[in-house]
Amino acid sequence: MPDPTPYELYGDLFVAVQMGRLCDDGKTFVDARPRGEPAAIRARYEAERGEPGFSLADFLHAHFTLPGHGDTPPGPRVGIREHIRALWPLLVREHRTALPGDSLLPLPEPYLVPGGRFRELYYWDSYFTMQGLLIDGRRDLAEALLANFAHLLGTYGFIPNATRSYMLSRSQPPLFYKMVALLHADDPAAGFARHLPALRIEHAFWMAGEDRVGPGEAHRRVLRLADGALLNRYWDERCTPREESWREDVLTSQAAHGRVPTEVWRDLRAGAESGWDFSGRWCADPTDMATIETTAIAPVDLNALLAGLEGAIAQGAARQGDATLARDFKQRADTRRALLHTRFWRGDAGHFADLHWRHPERPRPLTAAALVPLYLGLARPEQAHALAAQVQQHLLGPNGLLTTPLHTGQQWDAPNGWAPLQWMGAQGLARYGHTALARDIAERWCASVHRVYLDTGRLLEKYDVTQDRPGGGGEYETQDGFGWTNGVYVAFREGLLAACG
Template sequence: MDDRDVSGSDPHARVSQVAPADPLTPADRYAELFVAVQCGRIFDDSKTFVDCIPRQDPEAILAAYRARKDTPGFDLASFVDEHFIPEREPFSNYVSPPEQPLRVHIDGLWDVLTRRPQQHPRYSSLLPLPYAYVVPGGRFRELYYWDSHFTMLGLAESGRPHLMRAMAGNFAYLIDTYGHVPNGNRTYYLSRSQPPVFAMMVDLFARYGVIRRSLDYLPQLRKEYAYWMAGADTLRPGEAHRSCVHLGDGTLLNRYWDERDTPREEAYLEDVLTARQSTRPAREVYRDLRAGAASGWDFSSRWLDDAQQLASIRTTALLPVDLNSFLFKLETQIARLSAMGGDIETSRHFQRKADERAQAIGRVMWDERAGAFFDFDWQRGRLCTALTAATVTPLYVGLASREQARRIARTVRQRLLSAGGIATTEIDSDQQWDHPNGWAPLQWLAKRGFDQYDETALAQDISDRWLKTVGKLYERKNKLIEKYSLIPMQAGAVGGGGGEYPLQDGFGWTNGVTRRLLRDSPRHSANQSRAQKP
């Protein structure tokens, strides 16, 4: 099926042709074989095995392993090579020509990063999708939820409305099929979602004319909302269930959550080793690691009691300001579309929910003295003190006051603005969502948020610094990457560091945000950045 086959008015078009997904994750499917491979470090990257394509029926592979594993001379690596094919990047003829401008380079990358339904192999962990989609790149060979919103900014500027329409159909399909958008289209991601940005995607689809009616996506928006709010109606003050937390004063807010409390399959050994460094029950650590992955900020001192110890992670104890801002947007979107469809009662109901959430965010998460929004530690009943770039999210969704926006602008300029853009946090650690790393989605949230509150000078400053960072590294390396170092003397000279895996090239959301900012700043020097000659 070609990505151009998607109907512009029906998000459910042609989904009946999607092959059924294997309902089991690799850990479920391969049992002790899975544990042996991951703990034996057969592959350098734990994600490699969970993405492998089995050469035959998985049940037959597991039976063969059980029959042979205790025989003399059994070699696990040879067995894995005999029964699995590591997933490879699809072949591409794309080579970035010397002297190619940055904008043209990005425009040419979309075909390289596009995957199609025919590339969904049988028995793999990949969840089949009905239409074409864009992946981030590198080791990330599947669709990711919140990445895609920022990727779409670039697709729109590159004149790829058919790809945006295809991805709209895919997200509607995922919600219809699984009740939520998984972290990515892999079976091992089904137990969690990511920042709920589908409501913002719908605005983007409508703005660029890739769908005929935003109202067609109201059922999916309501279904996603039900996923995030499951169990909220029966909570008593002080209780939590899945993503919902009911504070002692009656305030209802949300946290990140994962249905499983086992090591992440794509980082199995890493999680086992992390949990061993904690005095808490291992399952609590696993749940918090998984919830950290659901946040998209995997990982950050933001979630840690000790900024230098990942084992101190407490993601589920925190009410994140960005998650609750995105849910405010979801509530207002449902209210708006319900009114558009003539359902005034539902519209008023969801507008009340949005108003209550906005008031709660202002009451619980705003620090008047610091002039910023912070996450709230609901277990300890106090604000978190670490400033992060998530403080700009209330501006992005329009729930902050003008005075709060003015205060946040001053705080960001004083504390988070770096040579290369807006920093993720103020804390240096070995986690990738910390200083000095900068990430494209955070630049866009900040730039767009400040623009909406007429803090245009700061918005432009963030954009200019980010474009300079990306442009300088492109001129040196002929590529865009996942994250960048923002500190003086390094901004644009080296990629970001830290994290569980090597720096990735590609890269979907960097391409998307940068392409949009190049359009918004046509005189910026990055528009003249060109790949160096060999």
Template structure:
């Protein structure tokens, strides 16, 4: 790997205290009294002076009759601001050129880490999604990397590769994002996918990252070996038949700091203890699908969330891939015993998934509710992840392809779920770039090229439609050609947008005849 910044430099900048830990009752007051409309704004603020002095002054002043919390906060904190880089869509730019021009705007430098903020320093440049997301995100980054490769940013790929290795070496896992308040959780484990991309593009041999792959695996499997049937610990669950599978989790059972008020309000609508609801909300945030009816007992009530009771298809498929990748790289390094051990882990997981997650009647993979010992019945796009990592057999792949064609294919691409009206952003009618890529590649692995190309065609059509209409790419899309903006969830649709740029850029290169390669910003203006 390339040299990492001197340890003493990063050590002087690193600070794992979260805003809630640092500002205590001031933090609670700011979030609950809604000083900022978006709860994420305050946790990303930079203090104007030493934090303890701010907290001391708050405690000394808060009981005064004329004390104004909003004025105090704005006098002592600066909302995180993006570097002043103006970006205006050029009507002469193709969609590919527009994406290529966006990468520098979305790139952050190691020195852009203000002291006492929640931002965790990284040794090398990295790409952020855009909009309110001003930090690196774990699984987002893999999909952005697909486009960085097509745009010729090999050096940036190399930098991001070493950033992820640094995060694993430093924290034992890749956090949800490089913010202190994200340290309690990770995201879908895609570092193994990244190492394959690094090798394919000549950035680094995948074997360079074998130690980090093994460390990440240990994070996900912590405590699993000691579990007895029916027991769970952190991210591991031992089922009654002895199978070991994984779930999403978070080390904390408090409201998410970036959504503190929202989580408190959600817990108030549940009859369960608040800390249980908080854990489920945090675990869903680790899944990346925050939020979806997939995690709910009642698809229209977020307070019914039960994420840690659910063994997800896609998480376990990615861990199967991680086990296979470690086995392969151990064999390359001559570690035959370790290679055999990880091969066995992968085969055991595959057997467990086939037993508990494959539904032969429904012709698809479904999440498994280990708390009540039965499959969930809500079909989601996660059913394609076993095809993406080539875990399914050809008969299962054909069944999944037919189910996807008849039940999840929408005018704009691959639907996330079949549930409308939940109010959650990872449900219909929204579509997301990473799920399009997973579905397309998964189907292609098993020769279902026609359906894969149809999803690709429809997705590029919806992205290029909005690009011509609004001169931008966005985080999520309504999967039909209309003027309606994607909605749902805890925040407004975000512009940018890293993983949409990456997946779209990659798909355009693979389908040069698609009209998306000929569209231009500003061709169509809203009425």
């Protein structure tokens, strides 16, 4: 990979800092900037580490500039909409030139960070952030985000999880085509035609190796079921601990008795690519992260999004007059949509679910990911009707949509609710005529966000949807800022809720 990661740059020094917990957050050191040439710092560490009185903490602070936490100061208390408008410029960053030893990747245009410890551009976050930017008259920033993602596709052949060297081995849910459609709302096909090369690059990334995968096999992000059906999974090119969570991943692998550590690390990394890091959804035993098996699961939301991407390419090709390409990708989209109905629909339970591709007979639980096919218009009306009943019974909390009904201590499980899932869930239900339930989800979530704002003065990355308080669980403290919460709150208040009266 062209951009060396902090582990590759610093070796034993990196391991010592991360395993020794010299920083409260594992992301701090990987985001630090060296005060000198990385090779020289590493050599100096190797020379000095065995000397009497050597202090690793002193060495760290002498040779690196550590990032601040990045919290946005609350400032004087104002109305929530005014607060969000004031937050947009505070979340804007520019970084056009690569710096030696810095993990931050350069981008040609300004971009928005989510907030808190998230000091870089994130892929799927940005789509939901863009919803609010457009409503608040910041189309310039939304267009800059799209240009940056197109640049990443052209530079790396995919959009990384985030713009850090240590995240260049994985992506996130493929929403670039939805960004294009959002910014070309009057004529999405024209947008798809304009961005057709970039859309095809992203599709090629997800489908790499499809021609070499036999029945019952998988290669990178592609898998083929025993009967030949082609699907996708999350993956990561590396099988080492995540550099930003090195210590946590090492400890998880040590608790995974009988498993090869590299297998555990790959599954943890694949879970990070999903954006749902982490959830019992990915585990054989939902209460035990050491049983994580992300790469054994074909996720319903990923495959629905790829059906949407294939349909977008078909539309763009048709607009350009390439009938052969349009026909090929329409067939791909139609085939994948049929697989959503036959492999991911649980008629016995009345909901879409992930598929354990090695053991397709194993039933998978209901999660908010089941609503993504509705969001994309890929479900049958009777499926949407059945799923609405399941959501009402199992996923609707007092303050919005539960991520899953599982109580595991992981942040992408109960009792947490997340902005992107509120948006896709409510929009999907409204698309199929379940407007009362859609409005209920949006109203409950927005009202809770507002109440927590009045109490704390902050917009947060996640919320407890069973009571008025920040979400919790997972590997780090709940962050504030916060890009996608701001975007979805604005879009609900001035979009879906306004339309529903």
